[in-house]
Amino acid sequence: MKEFAESRLATGAGELWDLGIHAEFLDAVRDGSLPEDVFNRWLVQDYFFVRSFAAFASLTVAKTPRPGQSVLIAGLSALDQELDWFEAHARTRSLDLNCELHPACQRYGDFLIAAGYSEPFQVLLAIFYGVEVAYAVAWGGLEAQGPYAEFINRWTHADFQAYVRTILRLADQHPHPRQQARFNEVMRHEQDFWCMAWEG
Amino acid sequence: MTAGPLHVTLWRRNRALADGCLAHPFVRGLGDGSLDPEDFKHYVAQDAFFLRAYFSAYALAAVRVVERSSVVRRLHSLMRGVLDELKLHEGFAESLAIDLENIRPHRGARAYTDFLLRTAWTAEVGEIMAAMTPCMRLYAYLGQELAVGDLSQNPYQEWIETYSSEDFEALAAELESLLDLLAHNTRGVSFAYRYAIRCELDFFSASLTEGS
Numbered sequence: 001m002k003e004f005a006e007s008r009l010a011t012g013a014g015e016l017w018d019l020g021i022h023a024e025f026l027d028a029v030r031d032g033s034l035p036e037d038v039f040n041r042w043l044v045q046d047y048f049f050v051r052s053f054a055a056f057a058s059l060t061v062a063k064t065p066r067p068g069q070s071v072l073i074a075g076l077s078a079l080d081q082e083l084d085w086f087e088a089h090a091r092t093r094s095l096d097l098n099c100e101l102h103p104a105c106q107r108y109g110d111f112l113i114a115a116g117y118s119e120p121f122q123v124l125l126a127i128f129y130g131v132e133v134a135y136a137v138a139w140g141g142l143e144a145q146g147p148y149a150e151f152i153n154r155w156t157h158a159d160f161q162a163y164v165r166t167i168l169r170l171a172d173q174h175p176h177p178r179q180q181a182r183f184n185e186v187m188r189h190e191q192d193f194w195c196m197a198w199e200g
Numbered sequence: 201m202t203a204g205p206l207h208v209t210l211w212r213r214n215r216a217l218a219d220g221c222l223a224h225p226f227v228r229g230l231g232d233g234s235l236d237p238e239d240f241k242h243y244v245a246q247d248a249f250f251l252r253a254y255f256s257a258y259a260l261a262a263v264r265v266v267e268r269s270s271v272v273r274r275l276h277s278l279m280r281g282v283l284d285e286l287k288l289h290e291g292f293a294e295s296l297a298i299d300l301e302n303i304r305p306h307r308g309a310r311a312y313t314d315f316l317l318r319t320a321w322t323a324e325v326g327e328i329m330a331a332m333t334p335c336m337r338l339y340a341y342l343g344q345e346l347a348v349g350d351l352s353q354n355p356y357q358e359w360i361e362t363y364s365s366e367d368f369e370a371l372a373a374e375l376e377s378l379l380d381l382l383a384h385n386t387r388g389v390s391f392a393y394r395y396a397i398r399c400e401l402d403f404f405s406a407s408l409t410e411g412s
Contacts, residue, residue: 106395110314117321185310 001140001161004133007168009126009183020130020187021138023194032146039148042197044095045105047086049193052109053131054079059116060124068174071166072128078163085154104196108189115182122176129164129171130186136164138190206385207376210330210393211337217397218338222345226404231346233354240356241296243407246309248289248300250403253313255282257320257332264325265382274378281371288362308406312399319392326383330392333379336372338400339363 004010010017025042028034057076061069090097101109115127139155171179211218221227226243229235262275293300305313319331343363351357362368383389 107311107314110311110318113322114314114317118317188307 001137004137004164004168007133008172009129009180010133012180013184013187016184016187016191020134020190021141023138023191023198025194025198026138026142028198029146029148029152030142032148034148036147038197040093040095043086043089043093044097044099045102045193045196047083047090047097048101048105049108050079050082050086052112054083056112056116056124057128059113060121060128063121063124064170065121068125068170071163071170075128075132075163075167102196104189104192108193111185111189119178119182120176122171122174123178123182125167125171125174126176126179126183127186129167130183130190132164132167134186134190136161138194205376205380206383206389207333207337207379209385210333210379210390213390214334214394214397217394217401218341221338221397221401221404222342224401224404226408227342227346230356230359231354233356235356237296237355239408241298244289244292244296245298245300245303246306246403246407248286248293249303249305250309250313251282251286251289253316254332254335255279255286257316257328258282260317260320261325261328261332264328271378271382274374278371278375278378285362288358306406306410308399308403308410312396312403315395315399323388323392326379326386327388327392329375329379329382330389331396333372333375334393334396334400336368336375338397340369340372343368 005017013020025034025038029039054076057072057079061072061076064072087097089095112127112131116124119127135155139152140161142152142156144153144156226235226239229239258275258279262272262279265271265275290300292298316331320328323331340363343360343365346360347364351360354360
C-alpha cells in the first residue's frame with residue numbers, strides 16, 4: 001500500500017488523498033458496528049456507481065493504444081462480474097436496484113462519463129487509477145472479519161492490488177498536464193461518496 | 201394534467217425550484233445591487249466556464265439531428281446566442297480584470313457541466329433539450345422579475361437588462377419550441393429538466409460559498 005500512498009498522483013493530491021481513502025463509514029465496517037441498512041444503502045449506490053464506471057472504462061479502453069489496453073480490458077471484464085455479484089447480493093438482501101441515484105452518486109457518474117468522452121486517454125488513465133486505488137487502499141486498511149468479511153475480502157485481494165499497480169505504471173508512462181487536477185477530483189468524489197453512505 | 205405544450209408542463213412542475221433561485225441571496229443581491237463585487241467577479245468567471253460547455257452541448261445535439269437541416273439551423277442560431285452571451289462576459293472580464301482563460305471551476309459549475317456534457321454525449325436529443333432549457337428559461341424569468349423600478353443606480357444594471365431583454369426572451373422561447381418539437385414527456389426528459397434547475401440553484405450557492 002505504501003507504493004500507492006507514495007505515488008506521484010497521491011502525493012500531489014495532498015490532503016485530498018487522505019480524505020478520499022479514510023471515512024467514518026470504513027471505521028464502522030472495521031469494528032463491525034455499521035448498521036445493516038446503512039451498508040445496504042451504500043451497496044445500492046455503489047452498484048449504480050460501478051455501472052457508470054464500467055461505461056467510463058469502455059471509453060478508456062477505446063482511447064488507449066495497445067499494449068496498455070490489455071489491463072483495462074481485464075478490468076472491464078472484472079467490472080462486469082462485479083455487477084453480476086452486486087445483483088446477486090441485491091436479490092438475497094431484497095434491495096431495490098431501481099431506486100433513485102443519490103446526488104453524490106449522480107455527480108460522480110456524470111464526472112466519469114463527461115471526462116470519458118472529453119479527455120485524452122492519458123488523463124483517463126489518471127482517473128481510472130484514482131478510482132481503483134482509492135478502493136484498494138480504503139478497503140486495504142481493513143481485516144477480513146466481522147459481518148462484512150466477504151466484502152472486505154473481495155476488495156483487499158492481492159490480485160486486485162497487482163491490477164491497480166499495473167494501472168499506476170500505465171498512468172506514469174503516459175503523463176499529461178491535467179492528470180493531477182482530474183485525479184484530485186476523483187478524491188473529492190470519493191470523499192463525498194463515503195459521506196453520502198454515512199449521512200444518508 | 202399534461203395538457204398544453206411540454207415546456208409549460210415542465211416549467212410549472214419545477215416552478216418552486218425556480219422561485220427558490222429568485223429568492224436566493226445571490227440573485228436578490230443582483231436585484232437590489234447589494235451583491236459583493238468580488239462574488240460577482242467570481243460568478244462571471246464560473247458562468248463563462250459553464251457557457252463553453254453549454255455551447256458544446258448544442259453542437260452535440262446538432263450532430264444527433266444532422267439529417268434535419270431546419271432543426272440544425274435553429275440550433276446554430278441558438279449557438280450564436282451563447283457566443284453573444286460570452287461576449288457580455290468578456291466585457292465584464294475586461295472591466296473587472298477577470299482572467300477567463302484560467303478558470304478553476306467550483307464544484308457547482310463542475311457538477312452542472314459534467315451533467316450537461318454526459319447528457320449531450322449519451323442521451324437522445326429530446327433529453328439534451330430538456331437539460332438545456334432550464335438555463336435559458338430561468339435566466340429570462342430572473343431577468344424579467346428583477347427588471348422593475350429604477351435600475352440606474354444598480355451596478356448590475358447591464359446583467360439585468362441583458363436577461364430581461366426581448367432578445368433573450370426570444371432565445372428562451374425558441375429553445376422551448378425545440379424542446380416541444382424534439383422531446384416527449386418521458387421520465388428521462390422530466391429528470392433532466394428538474395436536475396438542471398437544481399444545478400442552477402447549487403451554482404448560485406457555490407458562487408457565494410466557494411468565493412475566489
